[in-house]
Amino acid sequence: MAAMRKQLEPGPVARSKGLRASAEMNVTPLIDVLLVLLIIFMAALPLTQKGLDVALPERADPPSAPPPVQSIVLEYGADREIAINKQPVLRSALDSELRRIFASRQEKTMFILGAGSLRYGEIVSIIDSARGAGVQQVGIVTEKARARR
16 A cells, blocks of 8 residues: 555646747638638639620621712802812802702711901801701811811
């Protein structure tokens, strides 16, 4: 019994030097969470991609381009001569000629080339005639714009 008693007696106890606080951050759990999230997103990515089956039509010939629309240009010279697309027109017949030209046209735009020596009131009377003939847009071409051509 003495031998047993000897075994039951406590022996010397090893004491630790004490727990020290550590200022270092433990990043191992953060890396574990990051890897788990990465695996989840990689597994879910193929499930989010969706597509449609499309039957494309056969290639057809391109539609023919509409014929170019010729601009209507009215020239009003310093000598009071009027010409529509280089065709001389009398001032008295201008209204009827403009109505004839713009009656069948889809594009209701006209350009005026006026001489710089003309009074603005004379150009305004031409614009009024054009408006009466159904012209919707009137462009006045300046001498500077003519010099660029």
